[in-house]
Structures are given as structure tokens and as C-alpha cells.
Amino acid sequence: MTRLVAHDIRVALGRRTVLPGLSLTLQGGQLVALLGPNGAGKSTLIRCFAGLLAPEAGEVRFDGRPLAELPVTERAHRIAYLPQERECRWPVTVARVAALGRPRRDGAVAAALAETDMTALAERPMDQLSGGERARALIARALAVDPAVLLADEPLAGLDPGHQLDILAVLRRRADAGALVVVVAHDLTLVPRFADRLVVLAEGRVVADAAPAVALAAPATAAAYGIALEPGSLDGGAFALPRGRLDAPGRSL
DSSP: OEEEEEEEEEEEETTEEEEEEEEEEEETTOEEEEEOSTTSSHHHHHHHHTTSSOOSEEEEEETTEEGGGSOHHHHHHHEEEEOSOOOOOSOOBHHHHHHTTSSSOOHHHHHHHHHTTOGGGTTSBGGGSOHHHHHHHHHHHHHHTOOSEEEEESTTTTOOHHHHHHHHHHHHHHHHTTOEEEEEOOOSSSHHHHOSEEEEEETTEEEEEEOHHHHHHOHHHHHHHTEEEEEEEETTEEEEEEEEETTOGGGOO
8 A cells, every 4th residue: 555655846955955856655564764875865855754844846645645734633643753863851751752642551552662672661761761762762652653654764873783673673563564664774784684675865866766685786876875885685684785985996895
């Protein structure tokens, strides 16, 4: 089922055109990773999908309806957004943060805390958590809403390797259950192993869009990052190792 469609959207931030006219269709039941170098437009695109940034031209549609026409409450329940910024300066407990957006603290909140390994910290104030713990608490909040679409901007930032694997497994299960999960990432070794599809952006345009093994082997992906990539696989999942800068052939790692 088609959940999100960006049709020829254009976004400028200040004097810089970030998305010059991007089109992309995303299906439910998939984990899609948005990749690309810094400044490629990944965060801008995901904010458009969340309804937090309105394109100057073009349109974003959710389940066939213009996203801009969805009531705010309906959008909040059907599309969850996890931003890059994880600051929380208030002494609110983890459990209360995870329950935001739910009419009451129920089984969905408890399950989300368990999935993110935050049950033992449920009564800990947010301002007493480490950066990684805070990230997991906010992921739990997004999961507790049980959204049709989960948009996560660099959800693995600040997490140790074990919790990175745990969170990706959680997101994978959500996609397998029918949700559309979109993850903005810089990682080329771990995230692609869990993804169904990689969408690579460069200068606001899609330069590769395919299954992980195909997208990572595409010359356009290496060119977008300006590095040589060595594709590989592990347990059926694809990954790529950076070998060195394309403009420095004698310096591969």
C-alpha cells in the first residue's frame, strides 16, 4: 500500500534550494533508509513527510490525500516523527514522555519501553539520562503511538552498538507488521542490513533507489559520497565499507 508520495517538491532554506524538485513514492511494510552526504536534503525531506515543512512547490500526499489537508490530530496519530535533536531539559519521567500522545498509560507504552530497553528507567527523569538513554526514551514515545508511518532522523546517533542492533531490530519488526519506517542515516555498514530499500540523495536529488545490495554497488552512490565503496554481505544483508576518497586513489584504507 502506498503511504507517502512526494511529487516534484521544491524546498528552499534561505537562499539555498535544498530540494529542487524531488519525487519519491514510499510503500507500507518497508524499512527505507535515506542516505547521502551532509547537506543532501535528507532531513529536509523527512520533515516534509512529517508535515513540519511545507514545500514551496509540489505536493506531499499520505494515503492518497494531500498531507496539508490532514487534521493535526490525525497526522500526529498516524505519522510519528523522531527528530535529530534529542534535548530534554525538563524533569519529566521516561514513562510520561513515552505516554505522550496516548490517552492513558497502557500496554502499548509498556511494550515500547520494553522494546527500547527502558523499562528499568521508566521513573527516571529525562534530564538525568545519558544521551543514548534519552534517545531510546524518545524512540519509545514514537513506537507507543503505533503509527502507520514512523519517520526517524538518525535514530542510532549516540547509541552503543548493542542498542543500535536492538533498535534496528525493533524498526524491522514494525515494518514487517505493515508500517512504513523511514530512517535517515549515515551508516553504510549496519542500517542497510536491516533495510528493504536505500534511497540515496545528492544535492537534493535521488541518485540511487534500489534494494541495498544494488544501491550500494551503484557508481552514483560512491560518487555522492566522493568515496570508493567495497560492498559486502553478512547473514543475507548488504553493507559497504568506505575504502578512501575518490580524489585520492593512493589513500584507500
